[in-house]
Each structure stands twice: as C-alpha cells, then as structure tokens.
Amino acid sequence: MPPASLGAMSKLLLVLHILAVVIGLGPVMVASSMFPSVLRRALAGGDAADARGALGVLGRICRVYAAVSIAVPVFGFGLASMHGGLGKPWLVASIVLTVVAAGVLVFLLPAQQSALDALAGGGGAEAPVPGAVAAEGALAGAPATASAAAPGRLAMLAGIFNLLWVVVAVLMVLRP
Numbered sequence: 001m002p003p004a005s006l007g008a009m010s011k012l013l014l015v016l017h018i019l020a021v022v023i024g025l026g027p028v029m030v031a032s033s034m035f036p037s038v039l040r041r042a043l044a045g046g047d048a049a050d051a052r053g054a055l056g057v058l059g060r061i062c063r064v065y066a067a068v069s070i071a072v073p074v075f076g077f078g079l080a081s082m083h084g085g086l087g088k089p090w091l092v093a094s095i096v097l098t099v100v101a102a103g104v105l106v107f108l109l110p111a112q113q114s115a116l117d118a119l120a121g122g123g124g125a126e127a128p129v130p131g132a133v134a135a136e137g138a139l140a141g142a143p144a145t146a147s148a149a150a151p152g153r154l155a156m157l158a159g160i161f162n163l164l165w166v167v168v169a170v171l172m173v174l175r176p
Helices: 003-043 048-068 071-083 089-120 149-174
Strands: none
Touching: 003 048, 003 071, 003 089, 003 149, 048 089, 071 089, 089 149
C-alpha cells in the first residue's frame, strides 16, 4: 500500500477501535456495575418484579455488548500490526490485561445469569448460584447462595473488570 493510504487506513482502524471501546465496553462496564445494587434491592424484598426486570435488562446489556466488544482487540491488533508494535512492552501488557478482563467476564456473566435464575425461581436465601465463589474460599464453580454475598461477589468481579480496562486505557494513552 502507498504511504498515504496506509495513514488513512491507520486512522480508520483507530477510529473503529475507539468506537468499539465506547460502544462495546462502555455499556458492559456500566451495566455490570449497576447489577449488584439492583440485586441487593431485589434480595431485600423491595419491588421484586421491577428489580427482576431491571436485572434482566442489565444482564442482557452485559451479554450483548460483551459480544460487540470483541471488536476492540480485533481492531487493536490491526493497528498494532500495521505499526509494527506487537512486541512493545506496554502493548504486551495491554494484551495480557485484556485477556484477564475477558477471563473475569467469563465468570461474571454466568454469575449474573445464576442470580437471575435464582430470583426467577423464587429463590430465597438458599437458591444456588453456580459460578460464584463461596465465602469459605472454595474454587469458582462451587455452589453458593443468592444471599447478601452474591451482590458482593458480582460487585467485586465488575470492579476488577472495570479496573483492568482503566489500566489498559492508561497504557494506551501513556505508552510507557
């Protein structure tokens, strides 16, 4: 490709990468952060029907936009390979953190769905929430309950997910 078209392609990929971050990751970050507080209200016995509806919408937002956010690393790899930067330490760190964030999401989404299923089934304090980490330190995937601990676990996972993306954003801007 001639240098002028390479620069135009690079700018297009950068715009698409940034749009993918805003459109794909933004909703997941916000909805996953809101989910635990709405779950707390539902478990407290407030307006359970409204809370279940809101939780359903928040969970759907997380699932749909998590799929959309796959475009973020796709465009990012395109940019990095175009500029020959795949070996740079800040980019390698960003890639590793992105993989870790995806791993957190692999635990977060099923835990949200389990909490929804427990509420929909009329699950009280003893409704199983597979994929949640038990307070006694059991491994992920062990059964836990949809009690006051479930929103805390979901909040922790959402916080870790969001923090990882903040660090990636800082690395992308500062490029140390």
